[in-house]
Amino acid sequence: xxxxxxxxxxxxxxxxxxxxxVLNAWETDLAAKFKAANPKIQTFVYKDLSSTRSYACSxxxxxxxxxTGVGYCAADPSWFLLDPDGRRLEYDGYAGHWQMDVxxxxxxxxxxxxxxxxxxxxxxxxxxxxxxxxxxxxxxVCPAAYRTDAAMRDAYLSLLAGTRQKFVAAGLETVANLxxxxxxxxxxxxxxxxxxxxxxxxxxxxxxxxLLSEYPQGWSRQVAxxxxxxxxxxITWVQPHHSGAEQPFRYAFASYLLARxxxxxxxxxxxxxxYDDASPWRAEYDWDLGAPLGDHHEVATNVHVREFACGTVVxxxxxxxxxxxxxxxxxxxxxxxxxxxxxxxxxxxxxxxxRKSCRTSLP
Numbered sequence: 319x320x321x322x323x324x325x326x327x328x329x330x331x332x333x334x335x336x337x338x339x340v341l342n343a344w345e346t347d348l349a350a351k352f353k354a355a356n357p358k359i360q361t362f363v364y365k366d367l368s369s370t371r372s373y374a375c376s377x378x379x380x381x382x383x384x385x386t387g388v389g390y391c392a393a394d395p396s397w398f399l400l401d402p403d404g405r406r407l408e409y410d411g412y413a414g415h416w417q418m419d420v421x422x423x424x425x426x427x428x429x430x431x432x433x434x435x436x437x438x439x440x441x442x443x444x445x446x447x448x449x450x451x452x453x454x455x456x457x458x459v460c461p462a463a464y465r466t467d468a469a470m471r472d473a474y475l476s477l478l479a480g481t482r483q484k485f486v487a488a489g490l491e492t493v494a495n496l497x498x499x500x501x502x503x504x505x506x507x508x509x510x511x512x513x514x515x516x517x518x519x520x521x522x523x524x525x526x527x528x529l530l531s532e533y534p535q536g537w538s539r540q541v542a543x544x545x546x547x548x549x550x551x552x553i554t555w556v557q558p559h560h561s562g563a564e565q566p567f568r569y570a571f572a573s574y575l576l577a578r579x580x581x582x583x584x585x586x587x588x589x590x591x592x593y594d595d596a597s598p599w600r601a602e603y604d605w606d607l608g609a610p611l612g613d614h615h616e617v618a619t620n621v622h623v624r625e626f627a628c629g630t631v632v633x634x635x636x637x638x639x640x641x642x643x644x645x646x647x648x649x650x651x652x653x654x655x656x657x658x659x660x661x662x663x664x665x666x667x668x669x670x671x672x673r674k675s676c677r678t679s680l681p
Contacts, residue, residue, distance in 0.1 A: 322594045324348055330355045332596045335603075337583050338555065340364055344383035346439035362493060363440040365433050366415075367477065368447040370398075373414035383436065387429035388418065397425040399461040409455040417455065419463060421473030423480065430481035434488045442491030444517070448474055448509055450502045471505060478512035493517055493553050500539040507546055515553025515581070518543055519590075522573055523558040523566040529638055529667035532620040537635040541577050545613075548579035561588050562598060565668055568654070571602060572669025575631045576614040576624045602654070605629070608676050618643050621664070628676040632662055633669040640666035649674060 321342060329348065333339075333355035340362045341348050349361040370390045374381045380389025388397065398406045399417045409415035419425055437443055452460035452470040464470040478494070485492050497519040499506035510516045521540055522530045530536050540556075547554040558570035567586070574584045585597040608627030617623050620635040621643050632645050642663040651672035653659050662670050 320593045321345070326351065328596065333359055335599055338362060338553075340444045341440070342383070342385065343436055349439050360441040360491070361439075362442045362444040362491075363433075363437050364444050364446060365437075366446045367429070367474075367494065368420060368449060369409060369412075369415040369417055371414050372416060384432075387433040388425065390416065393418070394424065397422055397428075399463060401456070401459050402462050404462075407456055407459070407461060410457065412455065415455075417461070419461075419473070420477045421463070423476075426477045426480050429477075430484045434484060434490065437488075437490055440490070442493065442514065443485065445492060445494040445513075448478070448494040448496055450474075450496075450498055450505050467502065471502070471508075475508060475512070478509060482512045491515070491553070493555065495519055496543075499543070500535050506543050510547060510550070510552060513552070515547060515555070516543065517555040517557070519557050521556035521558050522570045523560045526560050526563045526566050527638075529566055529569055531637040531667050532635040537573070537620070541573055544574070544577035544579075544582050548577070548581065552581060554582040556582070556584050558584070558586050559588065559590065560586060562586070567600070568671070569633065569667050569669045571600075572631045572633045572671050573635070575607070575671060576622055576633060602671060605671065605673060607631075607671070607673070617645055621645060629671065629673045631669070631671050632664060634664040634666055636666035638665075638667040647672065647674075 329351045333352045336359060338360050339352050341364065343363050352359050352361055364385055366386045370386050370388050370393050372390045374384055375389060375391040378391050380391050397418050399419050401407055407417040409417065433443055450471055451467050452464050464473055491514040493515040494509060494513050494517065496506055496509055496516040506516060518540060522537065530540065532538055544554045556574060558566065560566035571584065587597060607629035611625045611627060614622045614624035622633050622635065623645060624631045625648065630647055630651060634643050642665045644661055644663045646661045650658050650660055651674045653670060653672055664670060
């Protein structure tokens with residue numbers, strides 16, 4: 319999504335690995351190449367729900383292909399959100415991003431109609447910035463029109479519900495960035511009700527040494543995002559942040575496998591917004607664990623196990639630095655290092671993905 323040049327060789331390799339790819343509106347040629355390399359891949363176009371961009375307008379004319387649904391120059395002045403002093407709200411840290419009134423029905427319809435018209439080369443729309451807090455991108459300052467988090471969430475629900483049928487009729491799947499949904503009870507499910515899926519941009523690991531453990535707004539709430547979506551046949555994308563270090567990678571990947579089904583996908587990143595190249599591909603992603611033999615279950619406090627026909631996944635979601643917990647396994651397994659093991663001992667915020675000889679049912 320940073321418009322980094324993509325070679326045909328890279329597209330061929332990555333298209334065969336991936337289930338979903340997100341591209342910019344001006345990258346329709348890349349969308350066609352991904353589809354040619356893998357007809358099953360789903361291509362999504364990036365569109366910001368919440369802002370218009372002044373840098374995408376020059377000489378009073380908006381760019382023909384936009385990262386948003388409404389151009390800065392074409393936008394009605396009443397569509398801009400204002401702070402309590404009557405000034406337009408610009409995103410802190412993102413110059414030229416101006417926050418729009420997502421609860422305004424005229425803005426909603428213009429946004430959806432423009433996005434649909436410019437998305438014909440794609441399978442779906444990735445809706446960035448479906449927000450939950452009124453002061454996101456301008457800490458401590460809420461728009462005059464939405465002075466509480468609840469009011470802001472109602473505005474987004476109005477947009478998502480009000481435009482839903484437009485996207486259904488156009489045959490476009492919709493996935494929204496629902497980052498920080500875990501902090502607001504029920505928020506994930508209430509937004510996803512009007513979407514085909516959700517993306518959690520900050521999922522479980524926020525860096526090599528900042529791993530989300532279990533607490534009321536923690537580990538289980540993010541894992542439940544996948545479980546809830548899979549039960550509804552909806553898409554879930556999750557993005558852990560880490561450098562590839564062993565503990566955060568295994569913790570996030572194992573936690574993902576505890577819940578994943580047919581429509582979930584994981585893609586790691588080290589630094590936020592650094593979408594220059596394809597995310598790393600790891601040998602573990604090619605391991606075939608076979609069909610799950612049931613849901614994950616707790617075997618000790620905040621320690622969860624899920625068995626598969628050809629493997630077992632174990633996660634200890636207790637806080638980082640807590641004492642290891644030993645979990646016996648149902649038979650001999652092979653760990654990530656290639657060693658044969660009959661049990662595993664995991665400290666807090668760690669996980670493991672183990673392989674075994676395939677079987678079709680639990681003992």
